[in-house]
Amino acid sequence: MGAVTLPRPPHRHDVLMSAIGLALGLLLWRLGLHMQGPQHAVFHSDWLMLVPLLVVAGLELVRRTLPRTALLVGTLALVADQLTRGNIATVLMFTDLVYAAVVYGTPAAARRIPVTTGLITVGVSLGFLAWWQEPEGLLVGVLTGLVSFAPAATGAIVRAHREAADAARLRAEQTALLAEMDRREAVVAERARMARELHDMVAGHLSAIAIHSTAALSLDDPATTREAMGVIRENSVEGLAEMRRLITLLRDGTGHEEPAPAPTLAGIGALVRQAETAGTAGGLAFAWDGPPPQDGGAPLPAPVELAAYRIVQESLTNALKHAAPGTVAVALDRTDEALTVQVTSVHGEAAPDGPRAPGSGAGLVGMRERAALLGGVFEAGPADATGGGRIWRVRAVLPVRKDDKEPSA
Structure with a gap:
């Protein structure tokens, strides 16, 4: 058997209105x-006057739950009340039934x-005016x-205001929800950007420290150990300085230090020299063609230069971790439409000799995200095989939109 749904109890305000209306009607009836x-x-019986009064007072209890039924039955009760001497309390409660409906x-x-x-109001006015042939017919x-149209119009106005308020509240909730979603997306995007910057700034130095500390521990040669410790110290100092700059930026201007300028292509040469110092123990050599010519002296947009710098930096770090002995070549090519960054290294079939630092795979993800943010293309994988090994190539094409170029000085 299905569940039985019990009727909803009347609202306390409806009970109060019913009691007040009934008490007023009884008082008027008692006073005559x-x-x-x-x-x-x-x-002419005075007792018959109480029947419409009791019916309408009872309908007040269901004015919210059964508004249509209450109005229909209340209309019949009002007509019956007019056949007696009438009670003003019955009429007043009927107007409330119209409003509630x-x-x-x-x-x-x-x-x-x-x-x-x-329409009923207009029809009654015209009908009594035509019947009585007197202006008093309009009073009817x-x-x-006043009994029918006025409460109906008032109810329509109140309902319209309530619906407008509900719609405004819904829009406000939706706006707040969208704002919260935008805030969360902004937080996630900012965290991803901070993760990329932290990885690109520190990973190279830590990789060099890991490689040379492994070499210092595994080789019983005082000269090699001293050289390795020197590289470790240099990378530790540089990594610490970059960490301080990043922390200064994260303080949102509360620090006293000026934020460090964003890296540019002019610093790639220093990156290559630093990687060459760190990769000597692994048999790595580095080749750098030099920065691309500045056609017409127009500089590249800052986001493009930063992305190219970070891609080269991470590619050199990956070469220190994974490349087999050989040459790591860095090349940049600039056109009016795009800047192409390419880093190639030898990636042997077997595990390379010499100490290597472990990798997490986050570098490739960060490089791909940097290229995607600029609408560019990123590729990383094996290229043509030469010399018995495989060439691992990292290639990124970063678009240079004309409206993004900074004006030349």
Whole structure:
């Protein structure tokens, strides 16, 4: 058997209105205050006046849960009340039923009831004016409008305001939700950017430290150990300095130091020389063609130069970790449309000799993200085989849009 749904209890305000209306009606009935004289009533019994009053008072309890039923039955009760001497409390409670039917009823009912009551008001006014042939006939229409059309129009206005408030509240909630989503996306993007910067700035130095510390521990040669310790110290100092610069930036301007300028292509030569010092123990040699010519003296956009610098930096770090003995070649080619960065190294079939630092795989992800942010293309993988080994190539094409170029001095 299905679950039985119990009727919802009446609202406390509805109970209060029903009790007040019933008490007022009984008081008027007891005092003998009626709406019309005995000559206009069809039923003269005073006890019959209480039937419409009790019915309408009971309908007040379901004005929210059954607004349509309450209005239909209340209309019949109002007509019955007019056949007696009438009670003003019955009429007042009926106007509340009309109001509730518009406010709590269906959207279709909320549209139809004001129109219907308006037509009834006009029809009653014209009908009594034509019947009585006196201007007083319009007063009947006015009273009809006060009982039916006025509460219906008030209910329509209140419902419209409530719907507008609900719509505004929904828009505010949606706006807050979108703002929270944007904030989270911004936080995630900022964390990813910070992770790329931290990895690119420190990974090279730590790789060199790991390689030379392994060499110092594995080789029993005082000269080699001293040279390795010198490289370790140099990379430690440089890595610490870069970490300090990054921390200064993360302080959001609360530090006293000026932020370090973003790396440019002019610093790639120093990167190559640093990698050459760190890669000597692994049998690596480095070749650098030099920065591309500045066609017409127009500088590259800062984001493009930073991305190219970081891609070269991470490629050299990966070469220190994974490349077999041989030459690591760095080449840059610039056109009006794009800057091409290419780093090649020998990647042997077997594990290379000499100490190597472990890798996490985050470098390739960071390089690919940097290229994607600029709308470029990134490739990393084996190229043509030469000399019995495989050539590992990292290639990035970074677009240079004309509207992104900085004006030349």
